[in-house]
Amino acid sequence: MSERALEKLAILADAAKYDVSCSSSGSDRKNKNKGLGDTGAGICHTYTEDGRCVSLLKILLTNYCIYDCAYCVSRRSNDIKRAAFTVQEVVDLTINFYRRNYIEGLFLSSGIFKDPDYTMERLVRIAKKLRNEHNFNGYIHLKTIPGASQELIYEAGLYADRLSINLEIPTTSGLKLLAPEKDHQQMARPMDYIRNTIIQTREEKKIIKSTPKFVPAGQSTQMIIGAAKESDWQIIHAAQHFYKTYQLKRVYYSGYVPISNDTRLPALGTAVPMVRENRLYQTDWLLRFYKFEASEILNPTNPLLDLDIDPKLSWALRNMHQFPVDINRASYEMLLRVPGIGVTSAKKIVAARKFSKLRVIHLEKIGISLSKAKYFITCQGYQQQFVHLQADKIKHYILSQSTSKYIKGTSQQMQLF
Amino acid sequence: MECKVLEYDGSWYGLLTLIFEVYEYKYEVSAIINHQRAELQSDFFAQNARITTNQQKAERVMKGLKAKTGAQGLTELYEAYLSEIKGVEMLILKAVQYYFSLQQAGHKNYAHPQIIEIKKIVKSVSRERHRMKAFVRFQRLSDGIYFALVEPDFNVLPLIVKHFKERYADQQWIIYDGKRNYGISYDLHEVNEVIFGEEDVMVNQKSIANGWHEEEAFYGKLWNLYFKSVNIKERKNTKLHMQHVPKRYWKYLNEKL
Numbered sequence: 001m002s003e004r005a006l007e008k009l010a011i012l013a014d015a016a017k018y019d020v021s022c023s024s025s026g027s028d029r030k031n032k033n034k035g036l037g038d039t040g041a042g043i044c045h046t047y048t049e050d051g052r053c054v055s056l057l058k059i060l061l062t063n064y065c066i067y068d069c070a071y072c073v074s075r076r077s078n079d080i081k082r083a084a085f086t087v088q089e090v091v092d093l094t095i096n097f098y099r100r101n102y103i104e105g106l107f108l109s110s111g112i113f114k115d116p117d118y119t120m121e122r123l124v125r126i127a128k129k130l131r132n133e134h135n136f137n138g139y140i141h142l143k144t145i146p147g148a149s150q151e152l153i154y155e156a157g158l159y160a161d162r163l164s165i166n167l168e169i170p171t172t173s174g175l176k177l178l179a180p181e182k183d184h185q186q187m188a189r190p191m192d193y194i195r196n197t198i199i200q201t202r203e204e205k206k207i208i209k210s211t212p213k214f215v216p217a218g219q220s221t222q223m224i225i226g227a228a229k230e231s232d233w234q235i236i237h238a239a240q241h242f243y244k245t246y247q248l249k250r251v252y253y254s255g256y257v258p259i260s261n262d263t264r265l266p267a268l269g270t271a272v273p274m275v276r277e278n279r280l281y282q283t284d285w286l287l288r289f290y291k292f293e294a295s296e297i298l299n300p301t302n303p304l305l306d307l308d309i310d311p312k313l314s315w316a317l318r319n320m321h322q323f324p325v326d327i328n329r330a331s332y333e334m335l336l337r338v339p340g341i342g343v344t345s346a347k348k349i350v351a352a353r354k355f356s357k358l359r360v361i362h363l364e365k366i367g368i369s370l371s372k373a374k375y376f377i378t379c380q381g382y383q384q385q386f387v388h389l390q391a392d393k394i395k396h397y398i399l400s401q402s403t404s405k406y407i408k409g410t411s412q413q414m415q416l417f
Numbered sequence: 418m419e420c421k422v423l424e425y426d427g428s429w430y431g432l433l434t435l436i437f438e439v440y441e442y443k444y445e446v447s448a449i450i451n452h453q454r455a456e457l458q459s460d461f462f463a464q465n466a467r468i469t470t471n472q473q474k475a476e477r478v479m480k481g482l483k484a485k486t487g488a489q490g491l492t493e494l495y496e497a498y499l500s501e502i503k504g505v506e507m508l509i510l511k512a513v514q515y516y517f518s519l520q521q522a523g524h525k526n527y528a529h530p531q532i533i534e535i536k537k538i539v540k541s542v543s544r545e546r547h548r549m550k551a552f553v554r555f556q557r558l559s560d561g562i563y564f565a566l567v568e569p570d571f572n573v574l575p576l577i578v579k580h581f582k583e584r585y586a587d588q589q590w591i592i593y594d595g596k597r598n599y600g601i602s603y604d605l606h607e608v609n610e611v612i613f614g615e616e617d618v619m620v621n622q623k624s625i626a627n628g629w630h631e632e633e634a635f636y637g638k639l640w641n642l643y644f645k646s647v648n649i650k651e652r653k654n655t656k657l658h659m660q661h662v663p664k665r666y667w668k669y670l671n672e673k674l
Contacts, residue, residue, distance in 0.1 A: 001635070006642055013646035034586040034605075043551050044661070046672055048648040051657025058647060096636050097643075099563060099588060100555045135587075257651050272651050352527040362528035 001092055009093070011083040015063040015074050016109055019166070020222060020254045024055040024104035024139040027161035027217035035135030036098065039161060039217075042139075043104055056107040056141060057097050061085055061122060065111030069179035071168065071227045073259045074111045084113075090126050091134065098138050105139030105161070106130070116147035124152055127159035139217070144194070146186040153190055154197065154214075161217040162249070163194055170238040174228030177264055187221075191246045194219050198247075218249035225280065226273040227256040227265055233294075233303035236283055240294040243287065253280045279305040286311060289343055290336045309395060313339040316376060317391040324387045327379035328357050340373030371401050420447040425468040425506075427453030429498055432506055433475035435468045436513050449506040478513070485516045490524035496542045497535050499572045508534055545569050546576045552669050553581075553592055556637075557630040562589045564625055567669060568596040577601075578608050593620055622668070637671050644672035 025042030044053035062084035063074040073080070085093075094106045108126060112119050123142050130136040142160040144153055157163060165187050169175040175182060194215060201214040221242060223235055239251040255277040258268045283305060286292040290312070297311050298304075306314045316323065316339050325338050327349060335346040345368045352358060352366065357380040364370060375386045375394045386394060421444045425431040432449075439446060444466070482491045494509050511531050516523040526532050548569075555563035563585070574594055578601055581590065585603065591611065593600035602611045613620055667673040 006639060009639055010642055010646045013643050017647045017649055031583050031586050036585070036587050038584050040580075043547070045551050046644065046670060047658050047661040048644065049655065049658050050649045050652035051654035051661065052647075052649075052652075053661070054644065054647065057643070093639065096632075097640060099585070100557070100636065100640070101553050101565070102640050255652075257649060274652065348527040351525045355521070355526045356528065358528060365533050366527050 001089060005089055005093075008083040008085055008089070009059070011081050012060045012063060012085060013058065015111075016058045016060045016107075018073065018254060018257065019058065019107070019109060019143075020052070020252045021107065021141065021164060021220055021250065022053050022055045022058065023141075023162070023217075023220070023250060025217070026249060027139060029137050029139075029161060029213065029216060031137050033135060035137055036095070037105070037136055037138035039104070039137070039139045045102055045104070055104045056139065057094055057103045057105070058107040059085070059090070059093075059109075061090065061108060061110035061119075061126070062113055063111045064113045066114070067112055067179070067181050069168070069182065070260065070262045070264055071178055071224055071256065078260070087122065087126050087129065091129050094130060094138075095134055095136065098136070103138075105141070107141040109143035110145070112145060116145045117149050117152060120145040120148035120152045120156065124156045124159065127156065131159045141217075144190050144219075146182065146190070148190070150190075150193055153193060157194065157197060157215045158212055160215060162220060163215050164220040164222070165190055166222040167238070167242070168222065168224050169228045169230070170223050170235050171228060171230050174230055178228055188246075191219060191221075191242075191248075195246050219246070220248055220250040220252065222252040222254055225253050225255045225277050231303035232276070232280065232283075232305045233298040233300060235280060236287075236294045236298055239284060240287055251284060253277050253284070275307050276305070279307060279311060283311045286315075291333055308399060310339075312337070313372060313395075313398070317395055320387065320391055323376045324378045324384040325376060327363065327377050328353050338373055338376050340369035340371070340376075342368075372398055420445050420464070422446075422448045422450060422465045423468055424450045424452055424465055426470055427451045428470055429495060430472060430475040431468060431470040432498060432509065433478040434471045435506075436510055437471075437474035437478050438466075438468060439510065441474075446507070446510060449510065451506065482513065482516065485519070486522045486524045490516060490522065493524060493535060493539045496576070497538045499575065500538045500542050501572055502538060505538065508538075542571050542573060542576075545571045546573045548666065549573055549577050549592075550580055552666050553577075554669055554671060555590060556625055557633050558625070558628045559630050560628075561630070562591060564590070564628075565592045565669075566595050566620060566622065566625060567592060569594060572597060574599070574601050582608050595620060641672050 023042060024039065027039040029039045031038040042055060044055050046054045048054060060074070062082070063080070064082050064084060065074045065076055068075045068077050090106070090108065097103045098105065108123055110119050110123060123145070127140050127142055130140065140160045141162040141164065142156050144156065144163045144165040146165060167184065167187055169178055172184060175184060197214055198218065201211060204211045223238065225235065235253070242248050242251060255272045255274050256266060257272050258266050258270050261268055283297055286297060287294060297315055305311055316337065322337070325334050332346055332350050335341055335349055336343065345366055348366045349358065352362065359380045360370070360382050363373070363379065375398070378384045423435050423444065423446055425435045435449065438444065479491060482494070494512065497505055497509055508531060512535050515529065515531060523529070524532060527536070549567060553565045553567060555565045558564050574592060577592070581592065582603055587605070589604055591600050591602045598612065600611045601608050662670070662673065
């Protein structure tokens with residue numbers, strides 16, 4: 001590889017950084033025949049100064065693109081430096097970074113040059129070369145190019161651990177405004193095909209063990225937050241729809257970083273909506289791990305998440321009639337709904353209460369956040385004395401005791417409006 | 418019953434033998450002394466008993482523990498032992514006594530003070546193990562070996578052997594613990610412990626760099642550049658960054674040098 005590779009890497013990593021997915025877990029690919037690499041629980045090998053995990057070599061094959069999506073830094077009308085890797089360069093970078101334990105694998109995306117199939121075919125060729133010529137068993141995440149043929153998507157699925165296709169803008173009207181050359185059907189079609197093929201492969205594998213893997217770590221998508229005036233309800237509703245209909249493993253939320261002075265978008269210098277993004281991730285967790293339905297958290301008449309408190313606390317304060325919860329008797333599902341109790345603590349409570357009745361001191365040791373939970377629970381030796389209070393009073397107490405890392409961020413947001 | 422100070426050789430099997438003999442001779446234990454760390458006062462006490470490591474006895478304790486708590490309870494105690502925290506042997510002994518006193522699987526009692534203490538240590542050790550999987554940075558030497566120098570807070574190399582052996586099955590590598598002065602070395606077949614004596618070159622970042630393969634500097638530079646290019650400066654969050662990559666690990670990470 002030549003010195004020119006340095007310049008290409010700088011351009012094509014910079015252009016790929018707005019894709020937030022960096023997951024390298026969930027695949028079951030093991031090292032075979034003394035080759036290179038395997039996959040497992042996923043490892044973050046370092047963190048950038050913005051605090052984001054670096055797990056994969058995340059690059060674009062090229063940032064030349066025939067599309068002109070307003071929110072995208074690689075849009076064809078943008079006057080930026082362009083570059084393209086060769087297939088061999090991407091393979092060399094991946095293998096050499098991997099051997100030094102810098103990364104878990106490759107996340108390869110691309111601008112669309114010539115046409116979707118031409119682009120997809122090159123992504124597939126890189127993954128195929130890594131798997132077949134280098135016996136590389138590390139993690140590969142490929143972007144599905146909208147409009148690529150089913151044959152190519154199928155082939156990509158044979159080599160990749162994960163495929164993803166980004167919705168980017170959750171509303172039809174928003175997409176029409178910002179990316180008039182794209183439509184949601186283009187994205188839903190391959191998702192549907194991949195879901196079906198994953199299910200089919202799973203069934204065939206039960207009968208024929210040698211059935212080749214197909215996208216073993218499933219598919220994911222990403223939505224940009226704050227570019228198209230969409231509401232939290234629209235975002236979460238779309239996320240739930242995609243989790244349920246397409247059995248996605250993850251939906252990522254990417255706070256829009258202003259990169260253009262296009263009047264359709266927030267102006268350059270506008271703050272990245274990081275608090276909102278965080279609240280959306282918390283809501284996403286409630287859907288996936290806490291057995292909540294989107295409609296319990298938001299609805300068309302209450303479409304916005306509270307920025308000052310987390311969505312679970314917000315739900316609890318609207319549903320005070322469900323509390324207090326008795327720590328020593330409540331179901332696991334109900335424990336999960338108590339503010340200040342997470343999945344790990346709830347499991348520990350269920351295990352520990354078999355030995356003795358739990359008291360406040362035990363709950364502290366187990367690691368629940370009592371500053372929140374104390375308003376919603378009873379346990380041995382602790383009578384609930386707050387639950388009759390008005391919900392906003394409890395909220396006031398909790399907020400006055402917490403030193404939220406977001407208070408500064410929130411007030412900045414408020415000043416803008 | 419007299420109160421004993423027990424001495425063992427510092428090995429895991431030694432500690433398990435010790436536990437066996439506590440039951441065998443019904444010792445009441447006042448302290449446990451690790452020979453490897455050669456606490457000076459050890460000869461001072463007249464009533465010290467020296468434990469001779471015995472594989473059969475150790476394995477019987479392991480078997481008994483597995484029957485009570487499953488493999489998980491046993492693994493937790495082994496990881497706590499690797500922490501090398503002062504007094505951890507006594508804590509392990511007390512935990513074992515608690516497990517053997519119960520019908521149920523006692524390691525699930527998240528409200529028991531000694532179990533909480535064990536879990537806390539296990540969590541720290543496990544976090545350090547994970548960090549080694551993440552922060553080990555191999556540098557390719559001119560003889561083709563991929564070499565990494567680390568100084569983990571706890572003695573976690575035994576816990577990462579399997580991970581690296583499975584992952585880098587087709588390359589020779591050495592991970593060297595500069596703090597404890599031993600390493601693990603994979604020769605394409607198996608992993609062995611290695612110790613560099615005085616006749617060997619001093620192991621430090623400088624001596625490693627002297628032995629670099631001709632490509633090493635270039636890939637180091639590429640990685641450094643990659644690291645800087647994927648950062649979004651509009652989202653700068655130093656607190657979060659420092660939380661994930663604590664400063665004491667920066668010396669391993671060429672992107673942070």
